Amino acid sequence: MFPHDRVIVRRGPESGVPIIVAVHSTALGPALGGCRMKAYPDWRDGLEDALRLSAAMSEKCALAGLPHGGGKTVVVATGAFDRDAALRDVGTVIEELGGAYWTGPDVGTGPADMLTIGERTRHVFCRPVAAGGSGDSSPATAAGTVAALRAVCGDLPGRSFAVLGLGHVGARVARLLAEAGAKLVLSDVDPARREVAGELGADWVTPDECLTAPVDVLVPAALGGVLTAEVVPRLRCAAVAGPANNQLAGPAVADLLHERGILWAPDSVVSAGGVIGATGAELRHESPAEVTARLDGIAATLTGIFATAEREGVTPAAAAAAEARRRMAAARS
Numbered sequence: 107m108f109p110h111d112r113v114i115v116r117r118g119p120e121s122g123v124p125i126i127v128a129v130h131s132t133a134l135g136p137a138l139g140g141c142r143m144k145a146y147p148d149w150r151d152g153l154e155d156a157l158r159l160s161a162a163m164s165e166k167c168a169l170a171g172l173p174h175g176g177g178k179t180v181v182v183a184t185g186a187f188d189r190d191a192a193l194r195d196v197g198t199v200i201e202e203l204g205g206a207y208w209t210g211p212d213v214g215t216g217p218a219d220m221l222t223i224g225e226r227t228r229h230v231f232c233r234p235v236a237a238g239g240s241g242d243s244s245p246a247t248a249a250g251t252v253a254a255l256r257a258v259c260g261d262l263p264g265r266s267f268a269v270l271g272l273g274h275v276g277a278r279v280a281r282l283l284a285e286a287g288a289k290l291v292l293s294d295v296d297p298a299r300r301e302v303a304g305e306l307g308a309d310w311v312t313p314d315e316c317l318t319a320p321v322d323v324l325v326p327a328a329l330g331g332v333l334t335a336e337v338v339p340r341l342r343c344a345a346v347a348g349p350a351n352n353q354l355a356g357p358a359v360a361d362l363l364h365e366r367g368i369l370w371a372p373d374s375v376v377s378a379g380g381v382i383g384a385t386g387a388e389l390r391h392e393s394p395a396e397v398t399a400r401l402d403g404i405a406a407t408l409t410g411i412f413a414t415a416e417r418e419g420v421t422p423a424a425a426a427a428a429e430a431r432r433r434m435a436a437a438r439s
């Protein structure tokens with residue numbers, strides 16, 4: 107079965123680069139998903155990314171209890187091209203969808219780029235705060251991650267965490283954990299990020315040492331695909347929970363984690379804070395208190411998924427996917 111509602115692949119009329127918009131589901135409401143601008147070896151690799159990431163967004167929105175489905179835009183940014191023209195092309199394609207899909211920032215784009223896309227469509231979120239948008243989504247993503255970490259290990263004081271990746275989200279998570287009295291091991295491929303460890307009085311280690319640190323929770327906050335069949339046997343943590351999208355290198359890795367008795371918190375739940383915060387403020391016009399309540403709700407969602415997984419003898423990944431499918435099917439019927 108073709109699982110997507112619709113997929114558009116278009117040569118941008120102004121820029122000439124391939125623009126791909128995948129709308130996975132609108133069962134729960136208009137689809138949401140960021141605009142990724144990235145060089146790919148071939149446009150078909152960009153299409154594959156858009157198909158996979160839009161399905162992941164459907165799961166994320168459904169599990170966050172949002173009235174939205176999942177989508178994704180990919181701009182295949184290979185070779186020289188006019189960046190603003192490509193962003194306007196994205197806006198043109200999104201406008202043609204008539205509100206079935208809204209976009210925001212993703213890898214390779216930021217709030218300022220949403221203004222350029224917004225020249226052609228109003229179906230865009232996370233514009234800069236000065237332009238009336240909600241701006242950087244990473245504070246909300248970090249807050250949601252910490253809510254998830256409370257669900258994983260209860261009280262944070264005295265617990266140990268290895269945070270891999272100290273960018274927009276990871277550095278904020280590390281600060282919130284330090285403020286809560288947790289013990290931290292920190293790492294990033296960028297040596298300049300060592301200043302975060304210095305500031306927080308945390309241990310600074312190499313990325314490989316961070317991945318295999320003997321801690322309560324490993325917090326992946328860098329790139330996806332970090333949990334591979336080779337890495338899982340070397341892990342020395344009790345649980346893995348972090349904001350990095352698509353942490354599992356393949357579906358079978360969830361079983362490997364389960365067999366080793368390592369609790370894995372599905373990233374579709376842990377990383378939902380950004381989309382909860384941005385769309386709460388811009389699309390649903392929720393008050394800060396309502397947004398905070400939704401962010402805190404990530405803890406209850408995760409606890410429910412862990413309980414279902416245990417009761418049914420399945421992995422948290424399988425329990426999360428089944429729950430998202432159930433919510434979308436219920437909305438369709």
Ligand SMILES: NC(=O)c1ccc[n+]([C@@H]2O[C@H](COP(=O)([O-])OP(=O)(O)OC[C@H]3O[C@@H](n4cnc5c(N)ncnc54)[C@H](O)[C@@H]3O)[C@@H](O)[C@H]2O)c1
Nearest residue numbers: 243244247271273274275294295313328349350351377380
């Ligand atoms: N920003 C958000 O609101 C948001 C929302 C949902 C999910 N996420 C996900 O969270 C993750 C982090 O997002 P971000 O906005 O902080 O990105 P970012 O680019 O600001 O930070 C990523 C950090 O990871 C580091 N890094 C890259 N490769 C690494 C490696 N192999 N080992 C160690 N460190 C490495 C980079 O140097 C950088 O400091 C990404 O997977 C992103 O998709 C972010």
